[in-house]
Amino acid sequence: MTQRTTTQTPTDRTDDRPTNEQATDAEPATDRSGSVADPVIESRDLDVYYGDDQALQNISFEIPEQQVTALIGPSGCGKSTFLRSINRMNDLIDVARVEGDLFFRGKNVYDDDVDPVALRRKIGMVFQKPNPFPKSIYDNVAYGLRVQGEDDGDLDEQVHTALERAALLDEVEGQLDTSGLELSGGQQQRLCIARAIAPDPEVILMDEPASALDPVATSKIEDLVEELAEEYTVVIVTHNMQQAARISDKTAVFLTGGRLVEFDDTDKIFENPEHDRVEDYITGKFG
Numbered sequence: 171m172t173q174r175t176t177t178q179t180p181t182d183r184t185d186d187r188p189t190n191e192q193a194t195d196a197e198p199a200t201d202r203s204g205s206v207a208d209p210v211i212e213s214r215d216l217d218v219y220y221g222d223d224q225a226l227q228n229i230s231f232e233i234p235e236q237q238v239t240a241l242i243g244p245s246g247c248g249k250s251t252f253l254r255s256i257n258r259m260n261d262l263i264d265v266a267r268v269e270g271d272l273f274f275r276g277k278n279v280y281d282d283d284v285d286p287v288a289l290r291r292k293i294g295m296v297f298q299k300p301n302p303f304p305k306s307i308y309d310n311v312a313y314g315l316r317v318q319g320e321d322d323g324d325l326d327e328q329v330h331t332a333l334e335r336a337a338l339l340d341e342v343e344g345q346l347d348t349s350g351l352e353l354s355g356g357q358q359q360r361l362c363i364a365r366a367i368a369p370d371p372e373v374i375l376m377d378e379p380a381s382a383l384d385p386v387a388t389s390k391i392e393d394l395v396e397e398l399a400e401e402y403t404v405v406i407v408t409h410n411m412q413q414a415a416r417i418s419d420k421t422a423v424f425l426t427g428g429r430l431v432e433f434d435d436t437d438k439i440f441e442n443p444e445h446d447r448v449e450d451y452i453t454g455k456f457g
């Protein structure tokens with residue numbers, strides 16, 4: 171395990187924080203910032219490669235507990251790659267290779283003794299396109315619990331609780347035997363969220379969870395994300411700047427080349443970012 175930097179709250183930062191000019195290839199912008207008070211996830215000098223191509227370069231920052239952290243940046247800058255490195259979904263991509271450290275509650279998830287399947291129960295994931303299994307609503311939610319061997323008689327209760335937390339129960343109660351595929355897109359996405367939270371994870375990763383949905387369904391997902399952060403740590407990728415500004419507490423801005431350019435309180439990023447390139451991105455000048 172590599173040495174970790176000392177914890178520093180955002181207000182501890184001093185004037186020696188890297189400026190635009192200093193943020194060169196040799197000295198990544200996130201070297202001295204990126205620390206939070208209660209980190210659940212800590213990325214330290216994380217590099218990810220697909221074959222010879224490097225998708226993420228030297229990513230260092232910390233994700234705080236029970237808050238919403240948004241990952242934003244132009245297409246191809248490595249947001250999904252970073253999300254997948256957290257729960258080792260990149261393991262499923264043959265050519266993907268990870269260097270550096272990714273800690274979950276202080277334990278490096280890439281240590282030999284970490285079981286990726288168990289890790290993914292603690293760090294669940296929701297994808298852009300709702301992907302319910304071709305099974306009943308009930309079985310979709312019960313799936314993770316059965317895999318986990320927790321079918322101990324409380325299954326009904328656990329399924330109901332997960333559907334309730336995912337703000338779907340009211341709409342599907344009494345029809346839990348119908349196929350998940352018969353639900354609307356927005357309902358399917360909340361079903362996928364119910365499936366992800368049923369095993370009681372600590373972290374929920376969401377990769378553009380509302381981008382395939384209409385405004386009403388999107389707003390339901392946004393409300394839900396904020397509610398989920400009362401119990402879970404949420405990391406969400408979005409291309410929607412307003413959405414990031416509305417629902418997240420912290421924002422990490424990735425830019426082309428797979429670099430993290432700035433990480434800070436969401437208000438700071440959107441009102442007064444340190445880097446011109448971040449300002450240009452969030453005001454829509456590029457990307």
Ligand SMILES: Nc1ncnc2c1ncn2[C@@H]1O[C@H](COP(=O)(O)OP(=O)(O)OP(=O)(O)O)[C@@H](O)[C@H]1O
Nearest residue numbers: 220225243244245246247248249250251252263265
């Ligand atoms: N399975 C893969 N095999 C090879 N290269 C990949 C793979 N997945 C992603 N990449 C490459 O890694 C880089 C980062 O991709 P990634 O999907 O993480 O970006 P992103 O920020 O999520 O983009 P988008 O906003 O379009 O979803 C890109 O250059 C992409 O082509």
Ligand SMILES: [Mg+2]
Nearest residue numbers: 249250251377
């Ligand atoms: Mg992506």
